[in-house]
Amino acid sequence: MNTVAASVAQAPSIEATCFHCSEPLAPHAPRVAIDGVERGFCCDGCAAAAQWIRDARLSDYYKLRSGHAGRVEPAGEALACWDREDILAAHARNVPGGREMVLLTDGMRCAACAWLIDRALMREPGVIEVSANAVTGRIRIAWDPARTPLSRPLRRLMSLGYRPWLATGAERERARITERNRALLRLGIAGLGAVQAMMFTEALYLDTNATMSIPMRDFLRWIAFLISSPVVFYSGWPFIAGCLRELRERRLGADTLVATSTLLAYGASLFETLTGGPHVWYDAAVMFVFLLLTARMLEQRARSAASARVDALARARPAFAVREREDGSREAIPLEALEAGDVACVAAGDAVPADGTLLADEAWFEESLLTGESRPVHKKAGDPVFAGTACREVPARMRVGAIGAATRLSQLAALVERAQAHRPTIARTADRVAMGFVAALLVVAAIVYFTWRAHAPDRALDVTLALLVISCPCALSLAIPAALTAANGSLARMGVLPVGADALERLARVTDVVFDKTGTLGDATPSLVDVATFDDMEREHALRIAAALERDSRHPLAAMFAPFAHEGLRATEVRSVAGQGVRGVVDGREWCLGHARFAAGATDDGALWLGDGAHARARFEVREAPRIDAAQALASLRAQGLSLHLCSGDGEAAVARFASTLDLPDAHARQTPEDKLARVRSLQAEGRVVAMVGDGLNDAPVLAGADVSIAVGDGAALAQRAADLVLATPALHRIPDAIALARRTRRIVRQNLAWAVGWNLLALPIAAMGLVTPWIAALGMALSSLTVTLNALRLARVREGVAA
């Protein structure tokens, strides 16, 4: 175990980030040898996790993973709650040999994590079965309560950096699986049936000299009918149902187009089979259903993988709360059992379970989820605290006021739902084209029928059916799904998860991009940009004093001073003064570090001052730096002709600095979620199409209200759920890349539509003249479908420079 021992701070280190979770390394980082190489870790938790993985001979995890793990938080006592009978009774079910339960975890990011969880938990005694699903973030665990309490394998899970949550929304999850299974079954039946039906109809096509006996021909036709019926009516049911719905709503849409052409090809074939006519088109009907189902399935796969995870997390809540009894003792209870008027205890680092008022004298809460303020907010006894905010520095006691749906958090979530419902609906291209097309086709078919009836009544029906089949708009209907599928795949490879249904289409039309500063453009870690000293103070000495004062603080500012810590300089009698700074004695002198008024008796200018309370000795200019790629990403966006805006919940000074550094003329500070939403609405009223980039929960309503919204990956789950696109890695230059791809997609969709319509314009007169043979029909349909598909596949190629 001595490998965790901290080595010398200034040892030459190759990597600057934690090997396990890629957080920045502190100078006194623990180091562990993994596979013979000494690696640095951000904290003992990560080091212990890596060490356990190494000792369990699961180091393959580090080779297999495609993303970094989550930071390992120390396992609290809360895990004991998982052994409570009331929790188990509500959420676990009995299986042979023990019980089974489904958990959610937020750290699972790739298949390697699922693999690691499987292996690690299976080695815990008493665990019967584990299956972790990297797509949904769910872990199904079966254990034998006689041999182990559930908390024990969960402690292992937590020590690897995967925090367990109570899986909510089991009902919805089951419905989703049923729905997905049905879609798969439809696709499978369509595929198998299409191949068979094609086989029999091809035999009929190949009989070019009409040498086949009539009974044999009819036999093959009836077999083809038998096979294609389930394909058309079971596999194709989503299209038929969609068509019925559209007809009820009195509009002609894409589903109407698909369903009518399928049913026409099928019905015409049945008619020909019954009457012994010259052609059947069963193959057209089944191929059509199969191809479209495939396109839909592929299009949805990338999206559902992204949204399933985002969605599950958004519903993950802390499962337990700690309640103080009358006699002062504490008990952990399920969150649902918490009632208004209870006294709840929140440990430092934990999330507040409900809205309420603070009972402790003072405490700090990180409210960035609600307000966008990135620094912990100081609260005094009697101040309101909100569910979902994180308690920092010291544990707090609170009196519960509002729970569940009445909390500010839930109200914001409701605001998201409403804004989503009000999102300007954009008539989809396919629907518009389809509507005109179906109408025109029906008119032409009627004209052709009556013209032929006048001239050659015996061929009228035959020719009309041929016309309807050949104009069966395979290409037209494939054009858009194929392009979207390819583009969504490319997006996912770029690290942009498409969550919203028609995000790409809206992204292509974007004219304005609105940024939220906190955490979106900034990297959320303060850094020291300038040190000014007064009197005869030395720069180095000032930094050492500051480091000594901040040594035991967990504030982000403390990490900033940590590199300057000096062994010989210790601070004693350190007291932190609420909302002001810290006071302490260093080298026999009393020092204050904090706001100008507190440390030096001067006017507050946003900088950090060091002094004795009356006289300033040093001034530290602290800034949150922009993300490394922010300037470059904004330049690319400007080059794409977009106007950029900044709408932040942060204070004036910080916003103004960001605006000038990054050259953003239109910047607004101290914006509430409602202000931001109003700002977006006013831009929309000017006819602009707005893309919103944000990361906090406070951005969720405005994300949902914008025309298209992009959430940055390490942001809040609720923000991601409201977003159309989620950046899996916080790389801002993915945004211009995604917009470029969206525009390219729009171009290719237009080309495809032009081609498909052109093909039909060419084919229609030939069919109307009665010249269509099955050979021409088959070749034409195949060619046009192939062309649009190949054209769409151009989008699957990620260009150099875009890929990385």
Next chain:
Amino acid sequence: MSVLLLLVPLALVLLIAAIWAFAWAVKRGQFEDLDTPALSILVDDDEPPPPPARSDQDDA
């Protein structure tokens, strides 16, 4: 050609068998997660687990 009268029903039987097999696989959740199992077969599982005493110590 009369052999077709035997072959075609045979093809239909095979088709039904294939659909049944597919439905079975879907219901068993074989398509739930396509990545993780693909990954786990790449890794040798023969290595012995760590000595139990040690991991117990960690937990204590």
